[in-house]
Amino acid sequence: MDRKSVKPRKAHSPAGIGITIGAIVGLILIWFSVVTALGICSDTSVAETLFPYSMILLRSDSAISAMAIIALVQYPIYALICGSLVRANGTPRYWVVPILLWWRACMSPQFC
Numbered sequence: 001m002d003r004k005s006v007k008p009r010k011a012h013s014p015a016g017i018g019i020t021i022g023a024i025v026g027l028i029l030i031w032f033s034v035v036t037a038l039g040i041c042s043d044t045s046v047a048e049t050l051f052p053y054s055m056i057l058l059r060s061d062s063a064i065s066a067m068a069i070i071a072l073v074q075y076p077i078y079a080l081i082c083g084s085l086v087r088a089n090g091t092p093r094y095w096v097v098p099i100l101l102w103w104r105a106c107m108s109p110q111f112c
Contacts, residue, residue, distance in 0.1 A: 018083025019076045026075030 033047035048055045054070040085093045 013083070014086035015080050015083040018079035018081075020079075022076035022079025025079070026072065029075065030071055 029050050033050055036046045037044050044055070051071045051074060053074060054067040057067045057070070082097070085096050
């Protein structure tokens with residue numbers, strides 16, 4: 001009997017999955033921010049809440065491209081950090097999540 005060799009399935013890294021999910025979520029949130037900022041009652045508070053680091057640069061008109069780049073990479077970086085919290089055997093490190101949330105809240109310009 002001739003058995004064909006079956007290639008083992010390649011396991012996806014948690015960090016790669018995190019980057020993909022972060023990119024999708026980030027694009028949805030950017031779309032939502034643009035719709036609310038350019039809508040009938042243009043309000044930037046949603047964008048300021050979701051993308052605080054890129055909205056710091058809003059004060060200067062020459063920083064539009066830098067602001068867009070920061071907004072595009074913000075959520076994939078968050079998801080990369082969360083994805084890298086998973087150990088090689090698949091068990092998560094939950095104790096780091098409150099530290100990251102605290103750091104995010106303290107570094108946000110609304111709380112400075």
